[in-house]
Amino acid sequence: MRTPGIFVNVLAAVAVLTSVAGCVPVDPGSTGSSATPRTSESSASATESTRLLDQLAIARSGSMSGYSREHFPHWRKAGKNCDVRDTVLQRDGTGVELSGCNVVGGRWHSVYDNKTLTDPADLDIDHMVPLANAWRSGADDWDDKKRGDFANDLTRPQLFAVSLNSNRAKGDQDPSLWKPSNRDFWCEYAQDWIAVKHYWKLTVTSAEKDALADMLETC
Template structure:
């Protein structure tokens, strides 16, 4: 299990890991990040700043409107970059990830075959479409779908990712309850940065998930 003090918790460590992919021929697809919120940061403040609105229409939606995965090196892409960043004992063929170990934070599954690992968009593409991304151009949607800077991409079990689908936290939460604080914080961080809306039910669920997360309300 990863916690805020674990492998994914340290934003600096995560960025360092992504940048280190260059040694394997995979270059990060994101610019150097803005200063991220600290573990004791402003998640509740960011949640309060989100615009509450009814979910928009799915008219015109297609995953192809969010071009992914972008190249991050010769014959490798953002998926390879996330697999290498989030895994341990990684085995490479060129810069393609062909083996390793992944601890799926959504359901605590331990995975050793990259074919069993999905790269989840924390805020799903279809949810983003209903939350304002329908008004973006495809280039900006591609930036969102390949965002290695915000906590938008995470390697998890295929089973948990398929169960989640395009549902928001009022409809689906990770089976691993100890990850709820991190999941809610990541969801808020992504929606706040990309100026996406939340439904009233979604905001209520995020508020509930953040209760008891002492770091979320500290100044």
């Protein structure tokens, strides 16, 4: 599972998008918690997130005309017989079991709903900023290569394993319309959403910005 604040430093170093060269090794000592401690460090990162949020362009949600998930090609290959989905499952799980480099077992904590899961089939790899939301906020002007980079972005806090049910409930909604039921994750959720949108220069709606600002108040 993700250690709280694991992506905080990405806000200061979002210049390089790395391609996936192989499956990410599992840290056998990986633990973590669903809650983000209210420390001076998290307060400082919330301040930085607020600064980045203020830099995001505000615009009305764009049209879905022409949208297709096929315009965001994923999952990319990431070594023999595995892909980015396997990479995220291996990265975010503990006690991960492999067949080749395909993930077939392990233990995962879904930060959206605070559930523990042991079957990879019960997990989705969530795009923090959903593909359709990205399309409505600027990605419709990109080519498919750039949209593929976005859909497979392992550098920003864009991809992580969550319960299938929570991911389906989220759909393509922004934080003004959907928030994780696990309120302890709201701070990091807002920070991650802002980090992704800032790096990819995507817009936010007024309601979305207000919701993100409110969520940062929980940091």
